[in-house]
Amino acid sequence: MKRIRWIxxxxxxxxxxxxxxxxxxxxxxxxxxxxxxxGASVKIDNFSFGPADVKIPxxxxxxxxxxxxxxxxxASDAKLFKSKPLDTDDHFSFTFTKSGTYxxxxxxxxxxxxxxxxx
Amino acid sequence: xxDFIRDNINKDGIDRRGFLQCMAWAGTGVLxxxxxxxxxxxxxxxGAANSEHMAKMKGADFSFIQISDSHIGFxxxxxxxxxxxxxxxxxxxxxxxxxPDFLLHTGDISQLSKPSEFDTAEQVLKGAKAGKIFxxxxxHDVLTDDGQQYLDRFGxxxxxxxxxxxxxxxxxxxxxxxxxxxxxxxxxxxxxDQLKWLQDDVKQLKSSTPVIVFAHIxxxxxxxxxxxxxxxxxxxxxxxxxxxxxxxxxGHIHQIMQKVEGNVTFHTALSTAFPQPAPGTAPxxxxxxxxxxxxxxxxxxxxxxxxxxxxxxxxVDSPLAQS
Numbered sequence: 304m305k306r307i308r309w310i311x312x313x314x315x316x317x318x319x320x321x322x323x324x325x326x327x328x329x330x331x332x333x334x335x336x337x338x339x340x341x342g343a344s345v346k347i348d349n350f351s352f353g354p355a356d357v358k359i360p361x362x363x364x365x366x367x368x369x370x371x372x373x374x375x376x377x378a379s380d381a382k383l384f385k386s387k388p389l390d391t392d393d394h395f396s397f398t399f400t401k402s403g404t405y406x407x408x409x410x411x412x413x414x415x416x417x418x419x420x421x422x
Numbered sequence: 423x424x425d426f427i428r429d430n431i432n433k434d435g436i437d438r439r440g441f442l443q444c445m446a447w448a449g450t451g452v453l454x455x456x457x458x459x460x461x462x463x464x465x466x467x468x469g470a471a472n473s474e475h476m477a478k479m480k481g482a483d484f485s486f487i488q489i490s491d492s493h494i495g496f497x498x499x500x501x502x503x504x505x506x507x508x509x510x511x512x513x514x515x516x517x518x519x520x521x522p523d524f525l526l527h528t529g530d531i532s533q534l535s536k537p538s539e540f541d542t543a544e545q546v547l548k549g550a551k552a553g554k555i556f557x558x559x560x561x562h563d564v565l566t567d568d569g570q571q572y573l574d575r576f577g578x579x580x581x582x583x584x585x586x587x588x589x590x591x592x593x594x595x596x597x598x599x600x601x602x603x604x605x606x607x608x609x610x611x612x613x614x615d616q617l618k619w620l621q622d623d624v625k626q627l628k629s630s631t632p633v634i635v636f637a638h639i640x641x642x643x644x645x646x647x648x649x650x651x652x653x654x655x656x657x658x659x660x661x662x663x664x665x666x667x668x669x670x671x672x673g674h675i676h677q678i679m680q681k682v683e684g685n686v687t688f689h690t691a692l693s694t695a696f697p698q699p700a701p702g703t704a705p706x707x708x709x710x711x712x713x714x715x716x717x718x719x720x721x722x723x724x725x726x727x728x729x730x731x732x733x734x735x736x737x738v739d740s741p742l743a744q745s
Contacts, residue, residue, distance in 0.1 A: 349706035380606045388565040408606035411561040414649040
């Protein structure tokens with residue numbers, strides 16, 4: 304029988320204690336929303352897009368801001384847009400000129416997905 | 423065991439001493455030795471203890487060192503000076519009683535794929551007394567120009583996006599790339615071109631050949647919720663099933679984890695830059711903040727051996743500060 308064994312090197316308790324002792328990174332308080340020219344804004348925080356589901360009228364500009372300590376890349380699943388690497392506090396904007404549902408993700412952390420619905 | 427918990431104030435199974443010893447993992451590398459086809463590893467540490475561990479490794483066919491996740495260019499609170507900690511790792515390498523045959527860097531050399539970051543990394547790593555450094559890219563190394571800069575600097579002579587293999591003293595090493603062309607909602611990805619190459623690459627090898635695979639993102643499902651896995655790794659490992667000894671070395675998650683499955687031993691290395699939380703213990707896998715003096719100055723050792731056998735698998739989890 305195939306057995307799978309996991310080993311956490313200091314032992315699970317130690318790792319848990321380690322995490323508790325040094326403290327996990329606190330969730331950053333959101334800064335005031337930045338909505339240039341009445342557009343919509345999406346924050347990237349803790350490896351997720353928020354809000355994950357944005358509904359906007361045609362012609363709206365969406366601005367993404369990275370609040371994480373690691374870079375992210377905002378990329379459309381349909382290759383409609385792709386940001387440069389966004390370091391902490393960097394922005395990326397895209398104006399949606401046609402109605403539809405636009406799924407996007409982080410090109411380097413692809414588990415991060417979200418969408419913009421343009422009506 | 424020579425270690426025991428003396429002051430378990432918080433009833434959490436660890437005292438200050440144990441905690442600090444854990445912290446000594448940061449900023450080091452991992453030494454691997456091959457004994458008759460069996461790969462063993464132990465993190466590098468300082469001073470006399472290092473010599474003792476080096477002595478233990480006598481009789482090995484050869485040794486090499488894995489370092490990972492240098493993130494040169496990162497300057498946030500978790501480690502404002504990642505160049506210094508990479509330098510410490512290089513110093514550890516250079517303090518080894520016998521120099522390793524070569525180094526493996528399992529990616530995230532840089533933070534933002536900037537030329538200046540790569541320059542710094544190359545300069546520091548140049549000081550390592552090792553025959554050669556073999557690289558695979560992390561996602562941070564291919565952020566711009568489709569990874570061309572990485573290939574020009576670190577991937578000369580490789581195939582595709584930077585994959586390759588080489589033989590060393592009877593063992594077959596395979597460097598894989600699983601950080602490009604990632605799909606929305608997915609994990610790391612090898613892609614069909616690379617898988618086909620891998621299948622061809624190992625075709626001529628005898629099943630008794632020890633195979634060592636290295637790639638940035640783990641080739642096993644460490645924690646898919648955080649993207650810590652590779653979508654098509656099973657297919658890749660399928661090509662390696664007939665081999666009696668397969669070792670898979672990864673980085674990306676900035677902590678040591680091991681798993682043994684069949685004839686395959688999986689191991690992830692520490693970062694030289696900053697730690698990341700254990701799976702699921704934080705809202706996200708972002709850098710874990712640790713007091714700088716603890717990160718850089720605490721001495722101690724962690725001793726991890728993993729042994730891969732032909733049939734009954736032996737895993738020896740050695741406690742810290744074991745002599």
